[in-house]
Amino acid sequence: MSSINNPYYPIRAKIEKIITETPTIKTFVVRPETPITFKTGQFVELTVPGAGEAPFTPSSSPSISETMEITIMAVGCATKRLHAMVEGDEVGVRGPYGTAYAVDELKGREVLIVGGGVGLAPLRSLLLTLFAEIEQYKKIILRYGARTPEDIVYKYHIDEWQKKEKVDYVLTVDKGNESWKGNVGLVTKLLDALRLDLKNSKAVVCGPPIMMKFTTLKLLEIGYTPADIYLSMEKNMSCGLGKCGHCRLGTYYVCEDGPVMRYDMIKDFRGVWE
């Protein structure tokens, strides 16, 4: 029986290339045996043989289905094992699952994208999607915060993205070093100075829970309505298919009704940020 009728069975995928982003984050370019098409923002369950499965959001453009890039921070059992793997090794992929970024809702608007840490991974997939038809958007404002200059992901994109027409990319680090000339401070601090056409803007946020919480509060303070804010929620997940129960949030399953959720959907639930 193949993965077609067994939703729990992963497609084998060869690790084609590994890019070291930071001391704890690597991007894995994988080539699934059968191409996997996904929409930007959706996630996959990645099997690390012998270590288990974990959910990740592809960081590559959804226009490419032969290969998929996944940017992963080593934090525990499966991710550390994955970081020890080499090009040519085999992993498994199930998916895609969950909701995508509502790209159509962003068209014609000023899009504010706020990322924290490895949270820039799903946002890169979104950015690549927006860049592909940049004429559709009024402006793309990207604000990104990392812990230290070393922890910044996609350093090789910084110049390229900052030079892009209609794109305004500013970074900050929590803690600088001797050679760092850029901003120091939390990413929320960068939001104060923004001059936005609020009535015509949507915000997309992805990062650690604490960063998402304070960014959301800041965005509300600036004047965004809850319905203008898209969040990538992170909950413990096992099945990815709305069956195992783990990812429940209020009346939703984050694996099915998320991971991309509009803040107005969830704002009244207790324990949203935990």
Place this chain on the structure above:
Amino acid sequence: MHFVTQPDYPQLWERLSEECRLLHPVCSGDDYSMSPVDKKTDFESLIFNAYRAIEPAKMFLFPVKEVVCGEEEGEQPASKENQKKTVIIGVKACDLRSIKVLDHVFLSGVCEDPFYKAFREATVFVSSDCSGYKDVCFCTWVGLNPFPEEGFDVNISPISGGYLFETATDKGQELIGKVKKFLAEPTQAQLDQREANRKKTIEGLNKQMREQGFTPGLDHERVIRDNFDSEIWEREAERCVECGACNFTCPSCHCFFFSDDKQKVWTREKNWDSCQYKRYARVAGGGNARQMLAERLRHRYICKFNFYKDILDVYACTGCGRCVEACIGGIDIRKVANELNK
């Protein structure tokens, strides 16, 4: 509706056991335990179970652990043995309600669970009215009657001298069609007796509950929803030892997790999980949606009385009382609801 005489009842099952796998309750102390009955069984000794069995019906559709991916090309959903038609006899209204919940989880949504589906399709539910109740039963408190009203293929009602068999589905019709020679047309008096028996069980159970302090008409949904911040959660959680018995014994609890074999790489097992375990909601970086035991306890009640009410318009708590019996800390879901309502 058909009538089957008392002496014919065991013969009917003996005849069906030639073709299907049968599970029938057998006495186990004051309880009933679901057991396979086959050629070796003394059919004359089969007794009608007055109330639900120890085992929740989910066990036969959603095993404690199940291999869902094998080393080769994935795994067949359910082995040949399991796909053999299985007739589960003596399932009560409470467990049928739980199957409604499980069907929703495993057969709707983004995809079906092919493993559950295979078991489900091969299962025939022959339910029965309760002619008694346990001291922990409270189905009538959570919107059910102690006799099946939906979700069965065949339902049995005990009356004097025998049983009434009611078929509700093609599956049930087909099963009963094999034993036509045991079926007689029921009299109006027999039908009336069924109604009278049912009424008697409801009244008896309600009386027992009233004496226990559980007054009919409690709005569980509101009580749980309005008391999110009650300190009762913490007080109750003090006695919880996080064993997960409430979840495992509950007919409607369906959470599971995958565990991948460390040696036999690509082999994946689906295992029952418990929302009372701390790791259940843990995420990378040490975050946890329900760090505290009291939050996890509350989560279970919210799941039963709010979540499923919202999405399926039923309580996922069926009133079977199994968790009341199972909890070594003595946490009693009825008393918790009562306390919260004070």
